Amino acid sequence: MANEKERILIVDDTPANIDVLGAILTDEYDISVAVSGPMAIDIAGSEPLPDLILLDIMMPRMDGYEVARRLKAGQKTSQIPIIFVTAKIEDADEAFGFEIGAVDYIRKPVNASVTRARVKSQLELKKYRDRLTQLVEEKTSEVRTSRERLESEQQKLQRAQEDLLDKKAMAHKHQVYFRELFMNSPYGIVLVGRDNRIISSNNSYSRLLGYSIGEILNSEFPGFPIDGQAEGAHKGLVKKAFDGETTCVETLCLHKKGYRIPISALAYPVRINNRVQGVFVFYENISQRKLFEEKLKHQAYHDTLTGIPNRLLFSERLDYALDRQKQDPEFRFAVLLLDLDRFKSINDTLGHQSGDELLQMVSARIKDCLRANDTLARLGGDEFAVLLPDIRDHHQITVIAERITRAAESAFIIQNQEVYVSASIGIVEQTRVYENANHLLRDADLAMYHAKDSGKAQFKFFTPRMHEDLMASVTLEKELRKALEKEELTLFFQPIIQVAKGRLEGFEALVRWNHPEQGLVPPDRFIPLAEETGLILPMGEWIIDTALCKLAAWKKVFPGPLSVSINISIKQFLQENFEDRLAAAIETYGLKPSDIKLEFTESLLMEHTEKAVQRLEALKQLGVVMAIDDFGTGYSSLSYLQQFPIDQIKIDRSFIGSMERREDSFEIVKSILLLSKSLGLAAVAEGVETRQQMDTLRQLSCESAQGYYFAKPMPADKTMDYLKGAAADSALS
Ligand code: C2E
Ligand code: CA
Ligand code: CA
Numbered sequence: 001m002a003n004e005k006e007r008i009l010i011v012d013d014t015p016a017n018i019d020v021l022g023a024i025l026t027d028e029y030d031i032s033v034a035v036s037g038p039m040a041i042d043i044a045g046s047e048p049l050p051d052l053i054l055l056d057i058m059m060p061r062m063d064g065y066e067v068a069r070r071l072k073a074g075q076k077t078s079q080i081p082i083i084f085v086t087a088k089i090e091d092a093d094e095a096f097g098f099e100i101g102a103v104d105y106i107r108k109p110v111n112a113s114v115t116r117a118r119v120k121s122q123l124e125l126k127k128y129r130d131r132l133t134q135l136v137e138e139k140t141s142e143v144r145t146s147r148e149r150l151e152s153e154q155q156k157l158q159r160a161q162e163d164l165l166d167k168k169a170m171a172h173k174h175q176v177y178f179r180e181l182f183m184n185s186p187y188g189i190v191l192v193g194r195d196n197r198i199i200s201s202n203n204s205y206s207r208l209l210g211y212s213i214g215e216i217l218n219s220e221f222p223g224f225p226i227d228g229q230a231e232g233a234h235k236g237l238v239k240k241a242f243d244g245e246t247t248c249v250e251t252l253c254l255h256k257k258g259y260r261i262p263i264s265a266l267a268y269p270v271r272i273n274n275r276v277q278g279v280f281v282f283y284e285n286i287s288q289r290k291l292f293e294e295k296l297k298h299q300a301y302h303d304t305l306t307g308i309p310n311r312l313l314f315s316e317r318l319d320y321a322l323d324r325q326k327q328d329p330e331f332r333f334a335v336l337l338l339d340l341d342r343f344k345s346i347n348d349t350l351g352h353q354s355g356d357e358l359l360q361m362v363s364a365r366i367k368d369c370l371r372a373n374d375t376l377a378r379l380g381g382d383e384f385a386v387l388l389p390d391i392r393d394h395h396q397i398t399v400i401a402e403r404i405t406r407a408a409e410s411a412f413i414i415q416n417q418e419v420y421v422s423a424s425i426g427i428v429e430q431t432r433v434y435e436n437a438n439h440l441l442r443d444a445d446l447a448m449y450h451a452k453d454s455g456k457a458q459f460k461f462f463t464p465r466m467h468e469d470l471m472a473s474v475t476l477e478k479e480l481r482k483a484l485e486k487e488e489l490t491l492f493f494q495p496i497i498q499v500a501k502g503r504l505e506g507f508e509a510l511v512r513w514n515h516p517e518q519g520l521v522p523p524d525r526f527i528p529l530a531e532e533t534g535l536i537l538p539m540g541e542w543i544i545d546t547a548l549c550k551l552a553a554w555k556k557v558f559p560g561p562l563s564v565s566i567n568i569s570i571k572q573f574l575q576e577n578f579e580d581r582l583a584a585a586i587e588t589y590g591l592k593p594s595d596i597k598l599e600f601t602e603s604l605l606m607e608h609t610e611k612a613v614q615r616l617e618a619l620k621q622l623g624v625v626m627a628i629d630d631f632g633t634g635y636s637s638l639s640y641l642q643q644f645p646i647d648q649i650k651i652d653r654s655f656i657g658s659m660e661r662r663e664d665s666f667e668i669v670k671s672i673l674l675l676s677k678s679l680g681l682a683a684v685a686e687g688v689e690t691r692q693q694m695d696t697l698r699q700l701s702c703e704s705a706q707g708y709y710f711a712k713p714m715p716a717d718k719t720m721d722y723l724k725g726a727a728a729d730s731a732l733s
Contacts, residue, residue: 005030006123009050011040011067012085013059017108021054021085024112025119037062041070044077052123054106057086057097065100072101081126083118085110188283191270192221192238199278208263208285210256221281224254234265241267241279250286262290303378305356306363314377314385318437321389325432334397334429336386337444338366338404341422341456343382354414358421361412369403385441394429401425401459409457422457424448429461446470477533479515480526484538488514491546492713495722496565496684496706499698504726506563506597507554508706509547510713511539531569540572544585548596550716552589558723560730565597567629570604574611579618586624593623597648600626602634605644613644620645627684632668642679649676653687653707660692673700 007030012018018033025031032050034040037059044050053071057064064084071077084097087108094105103125104118182189188205190198197220201213209224216223222234233251240247246268252260263283270278301313309317321333340362347355359382366384367376375387386404391397408423426448434440447462454460483489493507513521530536544566551564572578586593598619605612605628619626627648628641632655641649651672658665669685676683685697688707697705714722 006051007032007048008119009034009040009043009053011035011037011053011059011064012056014056017056017085020110021115024110024115028116029119036060037064037067040067041074041077044071044080045074049076050080051126052119053080053082054085054119055082055102057084057093065096068097068100068102079129081122083122185282188285190216190221190223190281190283192279192281194242194277196221196238198223205283208255208261208283209253222253224256226252226254230254230260237265237267238279238281241269241281242276244269244276253283262286306360306378308363308367309375309377311377311379311385314375314379314387315437317375317387318440321387322431322434322437322440331389332391333387333389333431334391334427335431335440335444336388336397336401336404336459337379337426337428337441337448338384338386338423339425339448339452340382340408341424341452343421346419346421350414350417350419354419357414358412358419361414362408362421362423365407366404369400369407385444391429397427397429401427405457405459424451424456425459426451427459427461443467473529476526477529480513480529480533480535483513483515484535484542488516489539489542490514490715491543491550492715493550493564493719494706494713495711495726496563496704497710499685499694499702499705503730504558504562504723505704506565506595507550507719508565508599508713509543509550509567511543511567527569531571534571536569536571537575540569540575541581543567544582548585548589548591550719551595552591554719554723555591557720558727561595563595563597563625565599565627567599568604570601573600573604573615578615579622582619582624583622586622594625597625597627599629599650601629602631602641605641606634616645630686632672646681648682648684650684650686650706651702656685656687656693656697656707657689659696660690666696669697669702670700673702677701 005028008025009032010018010021010025011034012021013035015035018035022031022033032043034043040053040055044053055064055067059067064086068082068084071080071082078101081103082101083104083106084102085106085108086093097105103122106115106118182200183202184204185202186204188208189202190205191200193199197218198216201211201216201223206212211223221238226234230252233249237247237249246266248264248266250262250264253263255261262285264286265284266282267279269276270280301309301316303310318335321331325331325333343355343358346358359378362382363376363378363384366386370376370386370388373389377385377387379385386400388397388400405423405425408421411418411420413419426444426446428434428440428444428447431440434443443462443466446466447460450466451458451460490512492510492512494510495507496505497503498505511523511527513523513526515521527536530539547564547566551562554562575581582596583593586596605616616626625647626645627650628646629650630652631649632652649672651669655665655669655672659669660666673683682703684704684706685693685702686706688694688697688705688709690709693707694705694709711722
């Protein structure tokens with residue numbers, strides 16, 4: 001830059017003038033020229049800008065003054081120093097020129113050295129001025145920068161101050177909140193220091209236990225007197241917390257007034273700088289929950305109706321007794337399982353409310369027969385169980401069982417009515433053999449069923465024999481299920497004879513089971529089981545079908561009337577559409593309904609009176625003959641039976657068998673026959689074994705007879721021979 005020449009613009013409308021000035025200055029400076037005002041303005045504004053302008057005043061169109069004024073007004077050109085070059089100058093003009101912004105004058109004709117000096121000094125001046133301006137600008141910018149820095153520092157400071165204030169406010173707020181949390185927490189809170197003394201407690205604590213902070217401050221935790229287990233619980237809790245563990249216990253606190261409060265206590269360590277400095281203990285009053293839990297527990301363990309223990313509690317006590325027995329050879333206990341007889345029918349006839357009342361009364365009565373630490377429980381329905389701990393001997397159990405049996409039997413007054421029930425009781429005395437309560441109860445149950453089977457209203461002690469019998473009948477049941485499919489059942493037939501003429505009237509079908517190992521099994525051994533299991537239904541259908549099939553076959557070889565008698569069991573009789581099925585079978589074999597006789601026992605008719613009457617009417621309608629079997633063994637009278645549409649009675653063989661030996665049996669048979677005649681019922685005597693019996697029956701005008709005297713029940717294939725013989729006999733007579 002130092003080498004670069006300074007630029008001078010020479011402005012003059014006279015080229016000769018320009019030449020003169022140019023010649024003077026051209027060695028030292030970089031010269032540019034303009035020959036008019038507008039041209040001068042144009043060049044002066046273009047880069048690189050001239051450092052000095054030599055400006056002629058007297059120019060046509062735009063004079064030097066005007067040019068100077070415009071240059072001073074131009075933003076770029078205002079700082080360019082201007083020297084006026086003029087021929088003649090007066091003071092006023094000179095002043096005018098300075099006013100406009102000229103820095104100097106050069107007079108024409110120009111003197112070379114003056115011009116050089118003036119130009120030089122002006123350029124020097126300009127250089128200083130430029131330097132100064134630059135300096136000022138630099139300083140100004142420095143000042144500005146440092147001021148700005150200062151301002152930003154100030155702002156930062158202010159912000160930090162504000163922050164600090166905010167934090168202070170927040171900290172204060174937190175403190176208030178935490179204090180509030182502590183003081184008014186619904187939990188009673190105690191703060192315990194390292195020396196195990198209470199530092200602080202809150203309002204809930206005071207409410208819970210009655211002590212204000214003043215009263216317990218500095219006293220040793222827990223701050224109230226407590227002994228036994230609770231003391232250990234409290235101390236252990238805090239100790240663990242000091243060891244860094246958070247723990248919770250349910251225990252008791254002692255209120256200032258002296259009563260105990262069940263509480264849940266939670267303790268956790270207060271850590272400051274990684275060291276446990278204290279312990280917070282939170283107390284919650286759990287009295288309500290405890291009460292509720294007690295209530296639930298009671299409900300879970302007791303029968304709602306009677307208030308006595310239920311099955312669950314009984315099982316627990318029984319388990320306990322079994323356990324104790326293992327440990328203590330002296331300890332003996334017994335279990336009674338009790339079921340009310342006839343409860344169901346009372347419930348059905350008097351209604352459930354009366355049934356409930358009865359159960360309550362029964363349980364109260366049984367309780368009266370027991371000792372204080374015996375347990376009476378209701379297992380469900382009308383089933384009760386008794387646990388008798390600390391039993392000395394067999395006799396003691398018998399006495400209690402007898403007492404209960406008698407108590408159950410005396411009248412209960414329910415809704416102003418006398419109601420009678422009885423109890424069947426099964427007892428397990430040899431409890432030592434049992435590992436588990438279920439097995440024991442199962443055997444008591446079995447003994448109870450034996451009591452029921454033996455006529456109810458009594459008690460039976462369990463014996464292993466009962467179990468064996470049960471197992472045998474379980475096996476029998478399994479085999480019986482298969483017997484039908486394997487065609488092991490077979491029908492035997494026993495002839496029925498008309499007493500007056502000795503003529504064959506028909507056969508009674510009697511079922512047998514041809515067991516692969518046991519041989520022929522009599523019906524008494526499997527019919528009750530078939531009844532119980534429902535197997536009697538398919539079995540009964542098979543019996544009817546087979547009997548009708550045989551009758552149809554006999555009819556082909558035997559002239560005249562011939563019937564078949566079929567024993568019908570109660571389940572079979574009450575089966576849906578029994579009469580329709582029977583009618584269909586009669587139709588299938590092309591038989592007359594009057595050739596079919598159905599035999600029912602009395603008890604069957606007694607037990608389901610209404611339904612039985614309907615069904616009998618339907619059968620009557622169908623035209624089959626109906627007989628009462630085993631007559632005389634039940635409790636009904638003939639006149640009672642009159643309400644059923646019965647055609648025949650079969651006099652039980654026990655009367656026939658003892659007729660000759662016992663006067664009363666003879667009298668019974670005689671009056672049965674008289675009565676039946678008056679009611680228009682035919683009579684069949686069962687079990688006739690002797691000629692003498694037959695003669696007596698003939699004298700008494702009994703219509704028909706059946707028994708070993710004529711023939712034993714025979715297999716089906718023997719019946720054809722028998723029929724042929726009978727046909728020949730009737731042909732003879
Ligand atoms: P029930 O109907 O009274 O049958 C007569 C029973 O007396 C038959 O015994 C028969 O063999 C027997 N008996 C016949 N004559 C004499 C005699 O002179 N002296 C003696 N002591 N007994 C004689 P069974 O066949 O053992 O039948 C027993 C019971 O089984 C029958 O008594 C009947 O109630 C039932 N029963 C038999 N077969 C069937 C059947 O197919 N269905 C149903 N539901 N029950 C049947
Ligand atoms: Ca019979
Ligand atoms: Ca009979």
